[in-house]
Amino acid sequence: MAEFDKPLCEEDQFDSFYSANVKALRNYIYYKFGDAEQADDVVQESFIKLWKNCAKVTLDTAKGFLFKVAINLSTSLKRSEKVHLKYTERAVKSDRDEESPEFIILEKEFMEKLTNAIAELPEKQREVFLMNRVEKKTYKEIAEISGVSVKAIEKSMHKALLKLRDKIGEV
Template sequence: MSDTNQPDNNICQERNFQQFFNKNATLLRNYLYYKFGDLNEVDDLVQDAFIKVWDNCSKVTKDSAKSYLFRIAINMSTSVLRHKTVKLKHQKEVISIQKDQTNESPEYLLQQKEFQEKLEKAIASLPDRQREVYLLNRIEQKTYKEIAELSGVSVKAIEKLISKALVKLRKEIENIR
């Protein structure tokens, strides 16, 4: 087991932390950008992750710092995504309330709610990669080209994933009826 008090293994030393930062900042930024897409949020997450590593540097060796940094960043990203999900759900509820105040019939509103539930269930059943690409396109409004660049694959591969997702969604929704 490494001793965190040894100068060469201690990332609390400014020179060692600077080297650690220079070696891993771009790598972490690219990883988070590929995984989550929003460059402004990614830059904030990278900065916050390095701050947490610095705040806990006495507990981390140079050997374990990279995995610790990535774990922190992934956990923070997951929290941000959960928060976005809650916000999106809240926005849907507000829209639903606004629609309830219109003259739409209760039957129509019930059918709409049931369809929304079917759609959400069908999206959740998609394989991870198809779901990710589908949501980037439909929710984030990213083009196939932007998704291909984010994913590091061809536009044709994205088209195929979207096509498969749409076919699977159609089948899932029809089976749920």
């Protein structure tokens, strides 16, 4: 039996596989979905699922299995968050009864435009924009996470801001 055809059930082999892939999987999920804590949880759950299925998964197919599980878990979590956000929005909306209907409509339209504009950004620009504006990370921190220069992050952010301004206008 070739090395790559062996199941991962031997602890040493699983540990080696874990060490070789944990950082790449965590970074991939973090960059794709933008939530560090969620990325850590998803990575942990993915490796647990891999361990539970170690007899069925060979070393050759383990990485694909692992990433597929992580993407599926992240997608499910995002779907759940959207449902939660929808109900939270309804609760907030009921608290805003004292605001004028025009203001509420304008705010809703603006938020839709902003959300759509952010979603339409290229993936790298969206990641940089959200890490900086939502997670309050500095360009230096984003550069370290992304493995690129601060200058590259500045350029990505500049391009993202220009595209957002074009889509929604100056505020």
